[in-house]
Amino acid sequence: MEKELIEKALQRLPELRAWEPESYSVERLGGLTNRVFKVSRKEGSYILRIPGEGTEGYIDRSVESHNAQLAAEIKVSAEVLYSDPADGVMISRFLDGAETMSPSAFKHRSGAVARAGQALARLHNSGKEFLFRFELFSMINEYLKVLADLGVALPDGYHEVVEEAQKIQKTLASKKTLPLAPCHCDPLSENFLDDGNKMWIVDWEYSGMNDPLWDLGDLSVEAEFSEEQDHALLLAYWGEEPPAEVVGRMVIYKAMCDLLWTLWGLIQHGNNNPAEDFWAYSIRRFERCQYLMSSASFAGHVRAVEAGKLYN
Numbered sequence: 001m002e003k004e005l006i007e008k009a010l011q012r013l014p015e016l017r018a019w020e021p022e023s024y025s026v027e028r029l030g031g032l033t034n035r036v037f038k039v040s041r042k043e044g045s046y047i048l049r050i051p052g053e054g055t056e057g058y059i060d061r062s063v064e065s066h067n068a069q070l071a072a073e074i075k076v077s078a079e080v081l082y083s084d085p086a087d088g089v090m091i092s093r094f095l096d097g098a099e100t101m102s103p104s105a106f107k108h109r110s111g112a113v114a115r116a117g118q119a120l121a122r123l124h125n126s127g128k129e130f131l132f133r134f135e136l137f138s139m140i141n142e143y144l145k146v147l148a149d150l151g152v153a154l155p156d157g158y159h160e161v162v163e164e165a166q167k168i169q170k171t172l173a174s175k176k177t178l179p180l181a182p183c184h185c186d187p188l189s190e191n192f193l194d195d196g197n198k199m200w201i202v203d204w205e206y207s208g209m210n211d212p213l214w215d216l217g218d219l220s221v222e223a224e225f226s227e228e229q230d231h232a233l234l235l236a237y238w239g240e241e242p243p244a245e246v247v248g249r250m251v252i253y254k255a256m257c258d259l260l261w262t263l264w265g266l267i268q269h270g271n272n273n274p275a276e277d278f279w280a281y282s283i284r285r286f287e288r289c290q291y292l293m294s295s296a297s298f299a300g301h302v303r304a305v306e307a308g309k310l311y312n
Helices: 002-010 061-073 104-106 112-124 137-149 160-173 213-222 229-237 244-270 278-293 296-306
Strands: 025-029 035-041 044-050 078-084 090-093 181-183 192-194 199-201 209-211
Touching: 002 035, 002 044, 035 160, 044 209, 061 078, 061 181, 112 181, 112 192, 112 199, 112 213, 112 229, 137 160, 137 244, 160 244, 160 278, 199 209, 209 213, 213 229, 213 244, 229 244, 244 278
Parallel strands: none
Antiparallel strands: 025 035, 035 044, 044 090, 078 090, 181 209, 192 199
16 A cells, blocks of 8 residues: 555656656655655655645645745755645655754764754745744644544643743743744754755744744754753854843743644644654653743743843
């Protein structure tokens, strides 16, 4: 069945239409919700993405297609060769010599954190206009509706944390440190590919216009950055020592992204996604969010944002 899906998908791209199944190799790559394959023969390699079941309920493929192609134009992402906004099948150019990142790779590959910061700066400062406005609390409400339909229970204390987060959201909204920018919005380590000279970013399913510091905070959480790595990321991104309000906003978003992706994980759990134990994933993220928000340092970062004056 999977072989047939791959064959049919490759038929959509004219330059691959003549490829006989026995003439190319297929390697299954990582992916929590989609099926991703590297398809290769001597002429070159391609990445084929076939969306996972149920993803149409919370991902707008027309938005993803538009944003992925813009990201490729500004050369922060792989060239998109085919994209069907109707069903989400996508074929892109394989990035030769680029290593898929992980928390360990970010720790041990020299300069990788700085290259990620530079890649995000290139994206955010591109002047491009992505479709979709990434609205944190709107997405939380949408995910809660999906979970209600699925009949999935929330972790104890979730609504209380959301209530506290809404107070912080008022501070974020009143102190607009930076203008909205085209953002990735889901910067998992595995969505970064490093060739040693340049960092590339892939997978634009959740992309949209957003506060750019969301991307930095989310990457810090996903890549399990230390304080030293956070500083290296911000320094490369900002180009100099960043103001306290910028640091504070990034830290706030570290908590907010765990709050949001807790719900995302519960949706995967409700859809019986076999990729991993998504209930445990969600509880882990929620507990990390609670821990950060209750810390004394977090309160200090909120105060720094409240006192900020950039772009106001």
